[in-house]
Amino acid sequence: MKGIDPDVRTLSRVSDGDTGALSDLYERYAEPLFAFLLRLAGDRGTAEEILQDTLLAVWRSAGSFQGRSSVSTWLFGIARRQAHNRLRGTPPPAAAEPYERADGLPGPEELAVGGDFLEAALSRLPPAQRDVVVLHFLEDRSHQEVAAMLGIPVGTVKSRLHLARTRLREVLR
Numbered sequence: 001m002k003g004i005d006p007d008v009r010t011l012s013r014v015s016d017g018d019t020g021a022l023s024d025l026y027e028r029y030a031e032p033l034f035a036f037l038l039r040l041a042g043d044r045g046t047a048e049e050i051l052q053d054t055l056l057a058v059w060r061s062a063g064s065f066q067g068r069s070s071v072s073t074w075l076f077g078i079a080r081r082q083a084h085n086r087l088r089g090t091p092p093p094a095a096a097e098p099y100e101r102a103d104g105l106p107g108p109e110e111l112a113v114g115g116d117f118l119e120a121a122l123s124r125l126p127p128a129q130r131d132v133v134v135l136h137f138l139e140d141r142s143h144q145e146v147a148a149m150l151g152i153p154v155g156t157v158k159s160r161l162h163l164a165r166t167r168l169r170e171v172l173r
Helices: 006-015 019-041 044-064 071-087 108-113 115-123 127-138 143-150 154-172
Strands: none
Touching (some): 006 019, 006 044, 006 071, 019 071, 019 127, 115 127, 115 154, 143 154
């Protein structure tokens, strides 16, 4: 199996029922997957549950991996589908402001940290736009990777990013 991507070998072991291989994938990808799911779900508990659902789905479907994308892209696609299955019809909770500002603009803490303010702005995007923003800007995925993860054309990724930027400008004013 020389020359084969180590993630592909690990996923092959998962499809053979090797629980240690699933643990290896978990150790390698849990942190970025959790960060992605937290941005989609809006709270830690739900993100943790979706991560577990994702791992169960990986366990069950590892044999269906066809190598048309990287294992990482495939995992993020599964995580996204699990998140949408769990969150369907339920908008993510808006992040609470630490204090009320008269002008509604972010204060120095929000600008420095970005966390709550960014989460609140992202929560106001439609799910399709939020997905591409999180994957492209926050998870640092290329347009092609985002397209593969979401099962959409690259042009659609670009148009959703454009629409999301426009919406975020309005929200952030």
